Amino acid sequence: MVSIPELHSNFFIISLSLNHYQSVPQGFRQSKGLSLLLVNSRINRNKHTRIFMEMQGNGSPTTSNQSTINIPHVLTVAGSDSGAGAGIQADLKACAARGVYCSTVITAVTAQNTVGVQGVNVVPEDFVAEQMKSVLSDMHVDVVKTGMLPSIGIVKILHQHLREYPVRALVVDPVMVSTSGDVLAGPSVLAGFREDLLPMADIITPNLKEASALLDGVKIKTVSDMRSAAKLLHDMGVRNVLVKGGDLPDSLDAVDIFFDGEHLYELRSSRIKTRNTHGTGCTLASCIAAELAKGASMLEAVKVAKCFVETALDYSKEIFIGNGPQGPFDHLMKLKSNAHNSGRQVRFNPSDLFLYAVTDSGMNRRWGHSISDAVKAAVQGGATIVQLREKDIDTRDFVEAAKSCLQICRAHGVPLLINDRIDVALACDADGVHIGQSDMPAHTARALLGPEKIIGVSCKTPEQAEQAWIAGADYIGCGGVYPTNTKANNLTVGLDGLKTVCLASKLPVVAIGGIKVSNARPVMEIGVPNLKGVAVVSAIFDSECVLTETRKLHAVLTEATAAVK
Ligand SMILES: Cc1ncc(COP(=O)(O)OP(=O)(O)O)c(N)n1
Ligand SMILES: Cc1nc(C(=O)O)sc1CCOP(=O)(O)O
Numbered sequence: 001m002v003s004i005p006e007l008h009s010n011f012f013i014i015s016l017s018l019n020h021y022q023s024v025p026q027g028f029r030q031s032k033g034l035s036l037l038l039v040n041s042r043i044n045r046n047k048h049t050r051i052f053m054e055m056q057g058n059g060s061p062t063t064s065n066q067s068t069i070n071i072p073h074v075l076t077v078a079g080s081d082s083g084a085g086a087g088i089q090a091d092l093k094a095c096a097a098r099g100v101y102c103s104t105v106i107t108a109v110t111a112q113n114t115v116g117v118q119g120v121n122v123v124p125e126d127f128v129a130e131q132m133k134s135v136l137s138d139m140h141v142d143v144v145k146t147g148m149l150p151s152i153g154i155v156k157i158l159h160q161h162l163r164e165y166p167v168r169a170l171v172v173d174p175v176m177v178s179t180s181g182d183v184l185a186g187p188s189v190l191a192g193f194r195e196d197l198l199p200m201a202d203i204i205t206p207n208l209k210e211a212s213a214l215l216d217g218v219k220i221k222t223v224s225d226m227r228s229a230a231k232l233l234h235d236m237g238v239r240n241v242l243v244k245g246g247d248l249p250d251s252l253d254a255v256d257i258f259f260d261g262e263h264l265y266e267l268r269s270s271r272i273k274t275r276n277t278h279g280t281g282c283t284l285a286s287c288i289a290a291e292l293a294k295g296a297s298m299l300e301a302v303k304v305a306k307c308f309v310e311t312a313l314d315y316s317k318e319i320f321i322g323n324g325p326q327g328p329f330d331h332l333m334k335l336k337s338n339a340h341n342s343g344r345q346v347r348f349n350p351s352d353l354f355l356y357a358v359t360d361s362g363m364n365r366r367w368g369h370s371i372s373d374a375v376k377a378a379v380q381g382g383a384t385i386v387q388l389r390e391k392d393i394d395t396r397d398f399v400e401a402a403k404s405c406l407q408i409c410r411a412h413g414v415p416l417l418i419n420d421r422i423d424v425a426l427a428c429d430a431d432g433v434h435i436g437q438s439d440m441p442a443h444t445a446r447a448l449l450g451p452e453k454i455i456g457v458s459c460k461t462p463e464q465a466e467q468a469w470i471a472g473a474d475y476i477g478c479g480g481v482y483p484t485n486t487k488a489n490n491l492t493v494g495l496d497g498l499k500t501v502c503l504a505s506k507l508p509v510v511a512i513g514g515i516k517v518s519n520a521r522p523v524m525e526i527g528v529p530n531l532k533g534v535a536v537v538s539a540i541f542d543s544e545c546v547l548t549e550t551r552k553l554h555a556v557l558t559e560a561t562a563a564v565k
């Protein structure tokens, strides 16, 4: 039975299969005044379009096409790793990192961690078949990647489904033994690989042990042995072979051999010293599959996948997850920076806006201060948030200065924002950005920076404040409260303009423009709860002693706030 979503008067869209569409009684459709149905159908899955079925007077549909976006899609057929370093979990993360959709058929559930494999529960064959049918009969899959195939029956099921639902490429990672040495597929599976999968596969990615097992125990100890093994595996019917030399003894480099049936390539990279290598095989194969799904050639896909794995290993070499000898790595390369951020538990607290210090390179030059010395003094004097507003600095110097300032600010638990430059904020992993009405739109900045970063937007009107809120900003800066020489041609909105914007704003507000020790009090006294503080440039940075001036302003703001309460 189809459930019908929200009905609008005489027009609405529901998404359902053609069968379901036909099962909605015509009388019902007409009685609800239904005029358009959106039908997701497999009929045209190769064109990646959806068919709009329009109701005619008699209730029968007519069709018209509308293009939709084709998302590259990898289906992984593999085992689950409870520790999430390898298997299905690694495949999902690798595809996500490479921007490809990944569906899953789980062949076995393993109890596994960084110590080893404690248990394996093989999924019944008919249920593996059911999962495969569910995915392949409904979704457009570009590439299938296989991992742990624990029984010959499962290999056969895969083979049958690939014949019934052909895909663009098949990537076979012949998982037999886990990195901890536990056997994940017995010898009977070897026959299935040889007879059914290899002749169908576009690439196979064995490590030395797996290549040796597939070749009846032939010894592979040198790069020259790897070359011979690649050729012998190719003779078994697979189109491309990547023999991974990670376990090669006495090798300073990581050497892999790629053979496409014509040329042998020796792909070398320096070996990364880390315990966090669990899941590299699954990740490499998934990444190859992802690149193929995007349309890369096989050699390109292999090179990109190797580079991705190396970068992720290098990035993750110091992370520590689990107590066993082999840890997982970080596919999305985010964990380390999140750990560094752990000094700030709350991403944004509106009270951070209390004394907002905004730097100015001209003022620092005039007083002979480096950016980091000026920021340090401001933070020591009581600044509660810092913005680097460096309008005439080389990008390279900006990134370096921002990194030093970030260390200072993190040590004091003070957020550091970057003015205008989303690229610089990303490069130094700053806490956020401040942008104005002619800078990058706030919703684009939010999409680039993600949900964790702080975004402030300059607003002079209630409409701009509303837009900033819709776009996902965290606070607004409102000014100029007073005339200023720091920003050319700045419109002064005055205390009244500030109050109007504060009353309209759903976000916390910081006041800016010409504010100093002598005139800060009336600003704090406008009596609107979402005005959280003042942002200043010259009041603290256009002075010989930034520390003293910041302290003075802090004292005035504290007094004014106490008086208002
Ligand atoms: C806290 C705060 N408020 C307003 C501004 C001004 O930003 P914008 O309008 O983008 O102008 P520039 O600072 O880029 O000249 C600000 N920087 N900080
Ligand atoms: C950067 C900036 N933005 C403003 C706005 O009105 O949006 S006023 C301003 C300059 C603030 O410098 P000072 O504290 O030296 O007046």
Ligand SMILES: [Mg+2]
Residues within 6 Å of the ligand: 419, 420, 434, 435, 436, 439
């Ligand atoms: Mg700006």
